[in-house]
Amino acid sequence: MPPPPALPLGPDGYPAAGGVERRTAGTAESVRANRGWWDAAAPAYLAEHGDDLGDVDFLWCPEGLREAEAHLLGDVAGRRVLEVGCGSAPCARWLRRAGADVVALDLSAGMLARAAGLGRATGIGVPLLQADVGALPLAGASFDVVCSAFGGLPFVADVEGALAEVARVLRPGGRVAASVNHPFRWPLPDSPDPDDLCVVSSYFDRRPYVETDGEGGTVYVEHHRTVGDWVRAVVGAGLVLDDLVEPEWTPGRTQVWGQWSPARGALVPGTLVLVAHRP
Template identity: 35%
Template sequence: MTRMAAAGNARTDHVARNRAHWDEERAAYHAPLARAHWAQREPTWGLWATPESRARLIPEDIAGRDVVELGCGTGYVSAWLARAGARPVAVDVSAAQLATARELREEFGLAVQLVLADAERVPLRGGRFSLVISDYGASLWCDPHRWIAEAARLLEPGGRLAFSRRSPFFAACRPEEGPAGARLLRPYFGSSRLPHGGGVEFTLSHGELVRLLRENGFTVDDLIEVAAPEAGARDYPEVTAAWARRWPSEELWKATLTG
């Protein structure tokens, strides 16, 4: 194998690794939790369940519009969009996760088109969608240089990109195992690709992400750095609520395709 080929494989091996990771996670990825998400009347975003009434990731005029969810997992965001009157297409690399989405689609009777595909190379016509959205999907598990370019290709002029992701500050404080602590464990710069179980996560610095969005024709409309709520927040293996009340563990982005 040539050095160039090896480098190319290293850049794209995350797709197969993440597919295997989420295929294996299906049984553990909480069918009851997925069902509860499908049943929600108001969307909530990220680990700390930021309500849509605060986040406003979904445009108010979404009814009757084509939208696409990249890295949909069990498809709950697309379910919320369908309930709001949109025409959602839900894309995921894991057949097992889409099997759960298919079961819940039948149970709830919502019109959601499911597509098995890598969100970095989506087999859908470009310039068609009013909204591209990702809740810890492509926004975390895909190479941002690839999936953001795909989002720009899929959107119509003036369309919105909305996504949640981990904070780069959290990524710098996160150990290989266990929750984030109060020490910086890796560089803020140049550490976009991080292992997670059998998969690979991506987290760019704020400056890198803003430049990447601009290079792909986006204007950034808002960035919400989310703090864990004071009451009712659970702890996660990778971050405790107490930590996330002091430092940002996740954030919500909104951008408009302007050119």
């Protein structure tokens, strides 16, 4: 896969968007755009959120749900775990410290470079793999657990195919848990202010959110699905759905992530966590 072109950055350090639209976007377009966006955005993203993510911690979502309290993955000691969309890999390092045999996967070389550096700094190194979740270069039935903390599935065009790949690499009885944008957030404005809670688009509009550069080239793609779409995708991949977790805002937590905020989180859900297993 050739490297994506370098993206111009805005004053906030993130890739500058020349335009925004809702339209269809396939697998190849989504993979290429999001790989380039995260390569370019890695420094700004980690400067903004790195303290909250931690160097060795497992944060499921902006609401503040952490695996140490949630136990969605069960006892990982001695288990082989694949993290999809690891970013700078704080979750993978947390899992490694908990005794898991971890492989951390991400589409972005920029994020994996940060993961490698933090592995050296913390002394908790994990194997890093650059790959697309829709085409995992891994043997079937080779993992006990697959997890993804906002790291992959919202950016995947063919989520059914991605979940089928997850099911393929899971051993029978293996568990998968993945946090994604709550579908309820899509009809609402991208604002942390509860005064902005008004419906501005259709919940049933499944067209992806697409950002383009000044010449109309795609630089970022995020895909929308309803709750029912997610359930059908999980079941269609041959997995058994065990739980749908809608985290409530952690008391005392003050961090704001985009439209996620304490005030808004007290009123509407922002995250959906899918928990399933391979029978």
